[in-house]
Amino acid sequence: MAKVLVIGASGQIGKQATGKLLELGHHVIAPVRSPEKLSDIDNSNLSVIEQDLEKDFSSHFEGVDVVVFTAGSGGNTGADKTIMIDLWAAQKAVDYTKRAKVPKFIMVSSIGAGDPDSIQGEMRPYLVAKHVADEYLIKSGVNHIILRPGTLLNEPGTHLVRTDMPDNQDEAVIPREDVATAIVESVGRTSEDNLITYLFKGDEPISKVFD
Amino acid sequence: MAKVLVIGASGQIGKQATGKLLELGHHVIAPVRSPEKLSDIDNSNLSVIEQDLEKDFSSHFEGVDVVVFTAGSGGNTGADKTIMIDLWAAQKAVDYTKRAKVPKFIMVSSIGAGDPDSIQGEMRPYLVAKHVADEYLIKSGVNHIILRPGTLLNEPGTHLVRTDMPDNQDEAVIPREDVATAIVESVGRTSEDNLITYLFKGDEPISKVFD
Numbered sequence: 001m002a003k004v005l006v007i008g009a010s011g012q013i014g015k016q017a018t019g020k021l022l023e024l025g026h027h028v029i030a031p032v033r034s035p036e037k038l039s040d041i042d043n044s045n046l047s048v049i050e051q052d053l054e055k056d057f058s059s060h061f062e063g064v065d066v067v068v069f070t071a072g073s074g075g076n077t078g079a080d081k082t083i084m085i086d087l088w089a090a091q092k093a094v095d096y097t098k099r100a101k102v103p104k105f106i107m108v109s110s111i112g113a114g115d116p117d118s119i120q121g122e123m124r125p126y127l128v129a130k131h132v133a134d135e136y137l138i139k140s141g142v143n144h145i146i147l148r149p150g151t152l153l154n155e156p157g158t159h160l161v162r163t164d165m166p167d168n169q170d171e172a173v174i175p176r177e178d179v180a181t182a183i184v185e186s187v188g189r190t191s192e193d194n195l196i197t198y199l200f201k202g203d204e205p206i207s208k209v210f211d
Numbered sequence: 212m213a214k215v216l217v218i219g220a221s222g223q224i225g226k227q228a229t230g231k232l233l234e235l236g237h238h239v240i241a242p243v244r245s246p247e248k249l250s251d252i253d254n255s256n257l258s259v260i261e262q263d264l265e266k267d268f269s270s271h272f273e274g275v276d277v278v279v280f281t282a283g284s285g286g287n288t289g290a291d292k293t294i295m296i297d298l299w300a301a302q303k304a305v306d307y308t309k310r311a312k313v314p315k316f317i318m319v320s321s322i323g324a325g326d327p328d329s330i331q332g333e334m335r336p337y338l339v340a341k342h343v344a345d346e347y348l349i350k351s352g353v354n355h356i357i358l359r360p361g362t363l364l365n366e367p368g369t370h371l372v373r374t375d376m377p378d379n380q381d382e383a384v385i386p387r388e389d390v391a392t393a394i395v396e397s398v399g400r401t402s403e404d405n406l407i408t409y410l411f412k413g414d415e416p417i418s419k420v421f422d
Contacts, residue, residue: 078290079290082290083290083293083340084335084336088343116299125294125295128295128298128299132299
């Protein structure tokens, strides 16, 4: 079983990922601003620590097997938080991971983060921040899995995905629960190869993507 | 005489730098969103081009000798513009500079951009964006001069600066005109060595800093 540091464990995806990791017997370290958001999870393998990500959070990385970064605004908070969390806290998480020699970093990124200029509209600053953070991770030398889900849905997961871009924009969607499952599969993945993948609703078992 | 691409030529520092460069006989290319802001400068060595920096601006770099980046919010516009201009347009300017083999890039950065975490308060997201852009330039391999002025003042320049951090925060200031002069001196600098320097009001001639 792995010791997994989930940054953003009280978020919509992070909390589902935390629950699934605990179910499998993993130990989860959850530095969160509001510990009460995880008070309904009763599991001795969960360590909840109060932590503001705008302050130094380097102390949580020692002895960790996998870092999951799923904190951030999803483009919905102010752009100042996008800079401080999606970009800056992400880059620091990569630095801390490298320093503590944690062997794997899983980044929850976004469709569009690969090429923010291809996107018009309000999401662009968010996608630029995600892009820059992803590039920082890629260039860090840290072994990484970058997940780029489509538009997130609040519906039960199907455990079935596709990783190629749908022709129809309306199909570029995925339930948050399936992103959480993809995180869990990424934690369990044994290959050391770096991986960057889109994630959309589809018909392939998620486990196959992370074989 | 050099062909200087001034990105942000209609800004408070950029316009003064443009004027001083033209006075010395340099050719200035000024891609700006609002050309009318430069309509009071009558000089055949000035090429004003209408350009939104959130769109592709790669076409202005060919045959250029020096790129000056002094566009941006100074922390006063919304954080979404901080991401799109101070960070993203800056990184693209570095990419375009590299691709066009322009031999020098002068970045107008800010005090605090070296270590944004040392600063508290509202300026922090802006300083993170400047930091990340500066680091991108440093790692690009492009020959660079990074200017990190203190708090900017709207008063006549003295042509005298200091480059060490004052003990007293109130002395960490500099007239915008002196930053413009520092840009001009940077353009004329013959050393190929990269340089990162603070700039505050002081008693050393600006020209000495860029010997």
